[in-house]
Amino acid sequence: MKIGFEETPAAPAGTYSRHLAKLLAEYAPEHEYIVDGARYKELDLYHGFRPGLPLPLLRRIPSVMTVDNLNFLRYPHLYSLPERLVLLRLYRRALRSASRLITVNRDAREELSERLRIDPGRIEVVMPLAARVPHEPPAGAQLEAVRRKYMLPAEFILMLGTVEERHNHKVLFEAVGSLGERERAIRAEGLGAAQREAVAADPELPGLAAGRARGWGAATAAGRGGIATGMRGETPADAAVPPAASSAERVGIVVCGRRTVYADSLLEYARGRHMASRVDFIYELSPDDLPALFRLAHAFVYLPDAGIEASIVPVVEAMRAGVPMVLSDTQLNREAAGDAAAYVRPEAAGEVAAALENVLSDVNFRREMKARERRRAELFSEYAVARRLIDIYSSL
Template sequence: MKIGLDTAPVTSRGNYCRHLADVLAHYAPEHEYVVDAKHHGDVDLFHGFSFSLPLSVHLGRVPAVMTVPNLNFLRYPHLYSLSERLIALRLYRRALRQAQRVITVSTPAREELSERLSIDPSKIEVVMPLAARVPQEPPARAELEHTRRKYGLPEQFILMLGTVEPHHNHEAVLDALAALDSNVGVVVCGRRTVYSDFLLRYARERHLAARVDFIYELTPADLPALFRMARVFAYLPDVRSEASIVPVVEALRAGLPMVLSDTRLNREAAGNAAAYVNPEAPGEVVAALENALCDESWRQTMRQRERRRAELFSEYAVAERLMQIYTSL
């Protein structure tokens, strides 16, 4: 079977699709994978990651699978003009009607898609996303020190990786920092936003700026070293945020002890391999972070659970699930 995969050069979506094509080619080499859009008209099946589908799909000649990463234009209408929302809604509805299968990355996303766009739930499949590749061998000490110097990182730090936007409760971790050992810092990793500038001012006002570092542009190859150096991973989006399970999956696969907000999405990803807190309860956040930093027995238990949990998100598991969907059409 010749399978076409949606690509967008120099974008996170394009990088993800090329990563997925490599994984599928490794675990299901009996099929051919086409990532060049010029040849998408000559495939047996197309897997798209946006509402832009090839003409062959629109004409009904090629079956399609469509992954819907989010419905931001419906969740956050104030961020889009009326014309943008109407166009996106029309294009999404058309693409979803034409796709034989629709993929989301979590059960809550599946339910939201069904409710908001009236998609038959039996047509929607949940497939966990691929995380960034983690090398089999941990980074060497020299590589760790090079990365530490490159970004000016402290010896001990709590890592916050992902979207730096309101409702992700970075302030809760900064507030907790004052109650933790003075040798511990926080590293906020994500593209620069208005909110990240607010967080920097927030830290300065509380005399914590010396213990908070921001990485706005992370070289992807440095991610394994960053996970290796971090002491704890904190990810505290609330239910109002457009959260992703990808940062949690990456921390799981890296074996980094985690403190997560107690949301359905986080629990679906991490299971019993994390500590869960209410970000609006300062005492809970402080206690969980302090325990995650200092209790070696707990940390070892979490690492063991993470290794088992990470198997659900392995490249093999994702490839196998997708091939089941592809071959059913």
């Protein structure tokens, strides 16, 4: 059987199509998988991921359509009237034409059936595939090559997915900014206490009585190098000075997704908060670089509004890569990640900051989260998804 997939090279659906075709070719090589619009006339079956299905083709062969969300019905205020009318027309036509429909969970299946009056017997539930994670983690040279290619910071939080307001990037910016402010305040308070203790022990200690840290150069070196003992100019106060910077203060943010008008406004927002130097954008990511990007990240943050039906593919990808996660507390995210993530209200910057503090700084917490992710990721095996899809294709 020749099975065709939607060809949209510039869109996420196109990347997913190629990934799916490659995977199915490994698990079910008895079929041929085609992601080439010029060869659609050869197809025995077509699988699409958007409502714009090629109707002339579908009149002669069976078809499958994956429906990832119905946000235009749930949240009409987010769309203009012309957009809603066009989407409704496209969806109705595609859903009636497709032989089988696929959703990612049972709730979506029920909603699709009720709201658009689709026979539930035509709707299947199949978990989405995540990007392939190599059995062996990327080597150090490969990681460094990806870091240089995208000019990534040494430590960063990754946000991957649609770059739009409903994904609350600004909440993350605010949370990360507040972490840095808090740590600077703690460090300043610790320095002041150390100075006061030193003066109380030896009032004749020069410089400190006047409120000046004579050993500041040594203290700064200690923060960067970790050891200051025996350095010239060290005072009793220096040993008590906290490190110059902690992970939460120097961590950057990498936003990865298609460029939008909102993405440009995010950069202006970062400038307004004096943190533009800590924010990087990747608009064109090679799929081959995704495993290394996850491996380089210190944390993955995914904050879609609780009301929208956002894709869980980024969550599954992060979980399989073993990067600690902070997620919106939504039903979809909990279905995907279970107990392998920290959950927050996506609009609450304080909750996001508290979760990040654990994820970035607590070694035991990170270790436990990674162990849970490994166990949870087994539910999303490539073989199970491939077998389920082949069963659906073969039934048509």
